[in-house]
Amino acid sequence: MERSDFDLIASWVQPGERVLDLGCGDGSLLRRLIDERGAKGYGVELEDAEVLAAIRNGINVIQGNLEQGLAGFDDQTFNHVVLSRTLQTVRHTERILAEMLRVGREAVVSFPNFAYWKNRMAVMAGRMPVSEDLPYEWFDTPNLRFFTLLDFESLCDKMGLVIRERQVLDEAGRLVTEEPNFLGSLAVYRLGR
């Protein structure tokens, strides 16, 4: 799957920078950052099949559970710590965000916006939303947390995290500039301390 947030994330990585991708799957993003941006990449992944696929992809994949934090990773080891479309599946939300900015200088977080207008329409019509960025039925979704751009930004405020940049995409992957919490399907943030 080619992900629209990958283009943005790739544009933020400079040659030689160290990137940690949390929930890296088969390592597609890291492969791209390594090949196109000359990054030094590491990934963390829990699922056996994904770890195997990442090894096949030649990725520095470390099998582990994000819910247990990033114990063992030293402070400020990475330039960017990426959590792409995964925050909504993590139970310990604040801890993972804090951990990302402990081991990295910058946290890059992307997540589906539950306040996207089509999602609102679905709920108004009485059904939970299923879309490009929320591709699951309510009974098989790995998502645990349902939140919007505004919700996320108020959490950042509460945690004292600085939003360095925010980009919002629609379902087709086009940049959204107006009314992002209504017109945006996927949000991508760069966070610092």
Add this chain to the structure above:
Amino acid sequence: MTNGSAQGVGLVSSQRAHFDQPLELRSGAVLPAFDLVYETYGTLNADASNAILVCHALSGHHHVAGYTDADNPERTLGWWDNIVGPGRPLDTRRFFVVGVNNLGGCHGSTGPKSINPATGKPWGADFPMVAVVDWVHAQARLADHLGIRQWAVVMGGSLGGMQAMRWAITLPERVRHAVVIAAAPNLTAENIAFNDVARQAILTDPDFHGGHYYEHGTHPWRGLRLARMLGHITYLAEDQMAEKFGRKRRPEAGSYGFEAEFEVESYLHYQGDKFAGYFDANTYLLMTRALDYFDPARVAGGDLAVALAAARAEFLVVAFSTDWRFSPERSREIVHALVHNGQAVAYAEIDSAHGHDSFLMDDPHYHAVVDSYLKRITL
């Protein structure tokens, strides 16, 4: 099997290499000359870029794969046959695989059973203490002998994994990949304690004679048997033992006595007897001591990352969920030290029921991990 091949490497035989340049050991002692016994599988390619060194663990040896007796293939199968062969993870159509019996061993390489040229009698307890780094230097002589300047891979499980790590640190230009399985950066106090009890069983056996039992025509069979029984318990997982043996009893055994009435006792006795029947007690002492001493971070002030920084190899580290003797936490120490340094490492934590012995098992996911890693290596 990963690629569906049922055929292994077939009938194999060992070779012997003699080295007459003295080898200075970590302890300061010098071996004037030594022999190494080894086996090879597959074919070394023209630029010698496809060689894998398989390092053995405590009780292992050079006979890694294939069988040594055509009339008895099952009973003479190598200790890691399930991972070596055409279509298996260590694919002998692609790689040249070398197994070697370590210095101090009892399967043909120079060790306590060998004749000490200074006395004309077996070395026995006078065989110098060997460290993991000494094995690396001895194995490097074998690599020279075979025309291998750089190993594509050095790998092993348990003490074998520690050798792979030591290779990568000590001779960095000679290792492209290190595969470190069910290992640790050093032993915990608990681990040293188990080794000590095992050694005490041997050392206090009246047949030990200070390690010079060969000339007394004895062997500290009881001590070695106890050592192996203790070790064997620590290589298994509690749930696995419960499932395999539980409280099952042997109907043929009597009651209200001390013979092997429970199945687990019978199993341990069998394992102990078998081991004591072929292994050498002095070698067991040396190998466990080498494990105790292994600690590459020690000269780096205890900082494993500093020690590993010398390595040029890429690493695959593998641990098993139920391995409490070399737990996944210990493997992660290795991984995080490498990450700290920005070195290449992949880490897989295999869900397995078989404790420390998992590294020897034919587990499809585990073998797929090793297979995938080795397949991506360019030769």
